[in-house]
Amino acid sequence: xxxxxxxxxxxxxxxxxxxxxxxxxxxxxxxxxxxxxxxxxxxxxxxxxxxxxxxxxxxxxxxxxxxxxxxxxxxxxxxxxxxxxxxxxxxxxxxxxxxxxxxxxxxxxxxxxxxxxxxxxxxxxxxxxxxxxxxxxxxxxxxxxxxxxxxxxxxxxxxxxxxxxxxxxxxxxxxxxxxxxxxxxxxxxxxxxxxxxxxxxxxxxxxxxxxxxxxxxxxxxxxxxxxxxxxxxxxxxxxxxxxxxxxxxxxxxxxxxxxxxxxxxxxxxxxxxxxxxxxxxxxxxxxxxxxxxxxxxxxxxxxxxxxxxxxxxxxxxxxxxxxxxxxxxxxxxxxxxxxxxxxxxxxxxxxxxxxxxxxxxxxxxxxxxxxxxxxxxxxxxxxxxxxxxxxxxxxxxxxxxxxxxxxxxxxxxxxxxxxxxxxxxxxxxxxxxxxxxxxxxxxxxxxxxxxxxxxxxxxxxxxxxxxxxxxxxxxxxxxxxxxxxxxxxxxxxxxxxxxxxxxxxxxxxxxxxxxxxxxxxxxxxxxxxxxxxxxxxxxxxxxxxxxxxxxxxxxxxxxxxxxxxxxxxxxxxxxxxxxxxxxxxxxxxxxxxxxxxxxxxxxxxxxxxxxxxxxxxxxxxxxxxxxxxxxxxxxxxxxxxx
Numbered sequence: 001x002x003x004x005x006x007x008x009x010x011x012x013x014x015x016x017x018x019x020x021x022x023x024x025x026x027x028x029x030x031x032x033x034x035x036x037x038x039x040x041x042x043x044x045x046x047x048x049x050x051x052x053x054x055x056x057x058x059x060x061x062x063x064x065x066x067x068x069x070x071x072x073x074x075x076x077x078x079x080x081x082x083x084x085x086x087x088x089x090x091x092x093x094x095x096x097x098x099x100x101x102x103x104x105x106x107x108x109x110x111x112x113x114x115x116x117x118x119x120x121x122x123x124x125x126x127x128x129x130x131x132x133x134x135x136x137x138x139x140x141x142x143x144x145x146x147x148x149x150x151x152x153x154x155x156x157x158x159x160x161x162x163x164x165x166x167x168x169x170x171x172x173x174x175x176x177x178x179x180x181x182x183x184x185x186x187x188x189x190x191x192x193x194x195x196x197x198x199x200x201x202x203x204x205x206x207x208x209x210x211x212x213x214x215x216x217x218x219x220x221x222x223x224x225x226x227x228x229x230x231x232x233x234x235x236x237x238x239x240x241x242x243x244x245x246x247x248x249x250x251x252x253x254x255x256x257x258x259x260x261x262x263x264x265x266x267x268x269x270x271x272x273x274x275x276x277x278x279x280x281x282x283x284x285x286x287x288x289x290x291x292x293x294x295x296x297x298x299x300x301x302x303x304x305x306x307x308x309x310x311x312x313x314x315x316x317x318x319x320x321x322x323x324x325x326x327x328x329x330x331x332x333x334x335x336x337x338x339x340x341x342x343x344x345x346x347x348x349x350x351x352x353x354x355x356x357x358x359x360x361x362x363x364x365x366x367x368x369x370x371x372x373x374x375x376x377x378x379x380x381x382x383x384x385x386x387x388x389x390x391x392x393x394x395x396x397x398x399x400x401x402x403x404x405x406x407x408x409x410x411x412x413x414x415x416x417x418x419x420x421x422x423x424x425x426x427x428x429x430x431x432x433x434x435x436x437x438x439x440x441x442x443x444x445x446x447x448x449x450x451x452x453x454x455x456x457x458x459x460x461x462x463x464x465x466x467x468x469x470x471x472x473x474x475x476x477x478x479x480x481x482x483x484x485x486x487x488x489x490x491x492x493x494x495x496x497x498x499x500x501x502x503x504x505x506x507x508x509x510x511x512x513x514x515x516x517x518x519x520x521x522x523x524x525x526x527x528x529x530x531x532x533x534x535x536x537x538x539x540x541x542x543x544x545x546x547x548x549x550x551x552x553x554x555x556x557x558x559x560x561x562x563x564x565x566x567x568x569x570x571x572x573x574x575x576x577x578x579x580x581x582x583x584x585x586x587x588x589x590x591x592x593x594x595x596x597x598x599x600x601x602x603x604x605x606x607x608x609x610x611x612x613x614x615x616x617x618x619x620x621x622x623x624x625x626x627x628x629x630x631x632x633x634x635x636x637x638x639x640x641x642x
Contacts, residue, residue, distance in 0.1 A: 009358040013078035027058035073351040076332035087338040088345035089224035096231040158298040179310035183317040190223035212345040242296030363608040382446040389443035396434035462521025470529025491523040495581040508589040528570025532563025
């Protein structure tokens with residue numbers, strides 16, 4: 001199943017996109033029709049007006065998914081599965097000639113030689129004006145000035161067309177001619193170019209860690225691949241081309257000797273350490289600029305005119321040969337396109353960090369597989385499954401060993417013969433430690449359950465303790481005055497600020513995470529319950545008193561129902577905040593849970609898995625919210641209808 005999904009992702013994506021387009025179109029049609037039908041009967045602001053509207057839900061979901069397919073290149077791959085591979089071959093060609101392009105004003109405003117000349121001349125002028133004369137002798141200052149002037153002269157020699165070496169002229173001319181031949185070959189078309197069997201046997205686009213197949217799988221791709229291989233050879237020749245001249249070589253050799261003498265003087269021990277450091281730094285700065293000139297990369301201003309024309313024409317030929325690929329690249333491949341690294345071609349822009357929905361589904365199916373031996377689950381644990389839990393382990397979790405220690409009597413001792421006779425206390429200790437087999441019961445297990453368990457326990461504790469305290473704070477001056485400063489002191493502090501301290505105290509097990517979530521839920525529930533209780537209308541309370549109701553009855557039948565909407569809203573808020581805090585806590589310290597999976601995936605840049613965890617958290621949060629909506633509708637049906 002997984003292998004079929006992996007191989008047919010492009011086909012599956014195409015079907016899904018078509019269905020989404022249909023859903024989007026049909027739902028808008030129904031929505032507009034229903035709106036026109038109802039708008040004359042509905043009153044603006046009526047809560048009943050917001051009920052229903054499933055067609056707008058379909059519109060919203062389908063539009064989000066379509067945008068996801070678009071920005072993840074899912075649409076491009078679904079309808080043009082070979083486009084990525086062809087763009088890869090073009091990226092190969094662009095990478096192959098990149099060293100040549102870098103010397104030309106194609107991606108920049110100036111020739112590289114012009115940039116080098118300006119920069120080196122400016123730096124030489126700065127060095128000359130800022131020479132620290134106090135640490136150099138008069139003779140050394142003269143030598144340094146001569147070295148700097150020689151460097152300026154070298155720039156002038158290399159920039160003069162008359163001094164350009166015949167070898168470099170011939171080399172640049174031949175490279176330009178060969179590049180023009182490549183342009184002609186591109187314009188002739190790709191008829192007759194066929195992909196190899198090895199190329200056709202590659203995994204499809206996005207089915208492996210190699211995002212785009214490297215070998216060409218189409219005739220157009222084979223042509224670009226062939227051109228890129230030839231361009232690589234020309235680039236190697238270009239990188240070996242140097243502008244050398246007899247006049248420049250003579251001046252370079254004499255300057256080298258002067259620099260060597262100064263460096264030898266600096267090795268002497270006659271200078272103070274501070275002075276020696278300053279001398280070495282200045283000489284090194286001068287030498288650094290000189291070495292840039294010595295490598296022969298500065299050419300006359302018109303030396304690259306022929307090469308510039310040849311490369312520009314080659315890019316024009318590339319655009320012409322692309323044909324419809326240009327339109328696909330523009331419309332269906334948003335972002336920075338495709339680049340070629342040393343071993344593979346990769347998607348850039350949004351396609352880099354936003355996986356295809358089909359890829360995310362495939363990752364989820366692999367993660368949800370309960371068979372860990374077959375590669376399912378994550379880090380030795382299932383995503384969401386069940387296991388047989390020994391009842392003794394459950395009892396041992398509920399009954400701490402220290403409770404047994406508090407019982408009367410002593411633990412058993414061995415006899416004179418060395419035999420041990422257990423008593424009731426030993427048997428209870430064995431029960432508390434889970435050493436007695438009492439059978440097994442099915443128990444939920446996996447990363448999702450671990451996260452849900454932590455949230456549920458924290459919510460139950462937060463609601464169970466926070467709601468009563470909040471109610472009493474709303475009706476009692478003592479409770480409000482005593483607890484309000486304490487609650488308001490820690491409530492504004494972000495949960496992550498508490499996390500290092502709590503995890504240090506409780507450890508990385510569930511205790512610390514549950515306590516951290518409890519702190520979050522407790523504060524929210526206290527505030528919600530207090531607000532609801534203090535907002536009870538005084539007329540209702542006085543009416544209850546006049547009817548002879550006790551304080552307990554007023555609390556139960558008047559104040560609590562009045563506070564119930566605020567309490568339920570607080571629970572909804574607590575669920576969302578607890579989820580966010582839990583994931584952060586699991587990322588900081590955890591060996592199971594959704595946050596743990598995302599943290600590991602983040603470290604290894606597994607974007608498919610990151611999006612799987614995001615969707616799982618979103619769906620779980622949505623499930624909790626839907627449940628709370630139903631509870632609210634059943635518990636306080638009068639809300640908004642008074």
